[in-house]
Amino acid sequence: MRVPAPSMRVDVLTLFPAIFESPLRQSLLGRAIGSGLLDVRVRDIRDHAHDPHRTTDDYGYGGGPGMVMKPEPVFEAVEALGPGSRRTILLSPAGRRLDQDLVREFAGESWLVLICGRYEGVDERVAQGLPAEEVSVGDYVLSGGEAAALVLLEAVTRLVPGVVGNVESLGPESFGADIGLLDHPHYTRPRSFRGMEVPDALLSGDHARIAEWRRQAAREKTRRNRPDLLEGDEPAG
Numbered sequence: 041m042r043v044p045a046p047s048m049r050v051d052v053l054t055l056f057p058a059i060f061e062s063p064l065r066q067s068l069l070g071r072a073i074g075s076g077l078l079d080v081r082v083r084d085i086r087d088h089a090h091d092p093h094r095t096t097d098d099y100g101y102g103g104g105p106g107m108v109m110k111p112e113p114v115f116e117a118v119e120a121l122g123p124g125s126r127r128t129i130l131l132s133p134a135g136r137r138l139d140q141d142l143v144r145e146f147a148g149e150s151w152l153v154l155i156c157g158r159y160e161g162v163d164e165r166v167a168q169g170l171p172a173e174e175v176s177v178g179d180y181v182l183s184g185g186e187a188a189a190l191v192l193l194e195a196v197t198r199l200v201p202g203v204v205g206n207v208e209s210l211g212p213e214s215f216g217a218d219i220g221l222l223d224h225p226h227y228t229r230p231r232s233f234r235g236m237e238v239p240d241a242l243l244s245g246d247h248a249r250i251a252e253w254r255r256q257a258a259r260e261k262t263r264r265n266r267p268d269l270l271e272g273d274e275p276a277g
């Protein structure tokens with residue numbers, strides 16, 4: 041069988057390559073890599089340190105607690121990838137927040153480079169000089185960029201053409217361009233579980249009624265969990 045040319049290449053630059061070993065072998069990511077649609081190369085930034093201790097961090101100018109990742113090994117790790125058209129992303133809580141629009145944008149690229157920070161973060165000249173776009177996976181602070189890189193990678197990979205076999209299962213979804221709401225609730229068997237019933241509409245076999253129930257339920261869930269998504273869409277209350 042002919043293996044398709046990868047639709048996307050991703051180079052991940054990290055001080056902890058082992059973190060990626062299991063996640064890249066499982067489920068969607070494992071299948072995408074196994075089928076040749078996704079080519080992920082995890083690279084150790086420490087390979088680009090030049091002293092005997094393989095130092096990649098140092099004290100921050102201006103004082104304060106914690107170490108800062110040095111720029112030289114990160115620049116050299118990126119430069120070692122060679123030339124080519126790509127998006128270079130620095131995972132950072134101070135970055136632009138990742139959302140489904142940005143995920144769709146990244147999914148349209150053929151080559152991404154993800155740089156994972158640690159400690160107090162990465163010397164600012166990495167973002168400034170490489171340059172690298174700073175992207176945050178949410179308003180909280182992780183201890184490293186590895187989990188953030190996996191979040192981005194998984195969200196992007198499921199939009200890479202051919203990765204999700206059944207295109208139907210890609211939509212409508214939460215944050216979908218088509219609905220702009222959260223996904224509607226889903227149910228499977230059994231029909232009755234611990235006193236909780238599957239809504240009648242879903243058992244009716246009436247496609248119009250099912251569609252209307254899903255629209256209403258999605259709106260209700262959005263109002264309850266993410267009212268900000270409805271702002272400007274309807275009167276408050």
Ligand SMILES: C[S@@+](CC[C@H](N)C(=O)[O-])C[C@H]1O[C@@H](n2cnc3c(N)ncnc32)[C@H](O)[C@@H]1O
Nearest residue numbers: 131132133157160161176177181182184185188
């Ligand atoms: C402890 S954090 C640094 C936090 C930084 N001093 C601050 O307060 O903004 C270390 C690394 O984890 C990663 N990280 C932490 N939270 C993140 C988030 N919400 N999104 C993306 N990356 C994050 C970044 O790569 C960051 O350089």
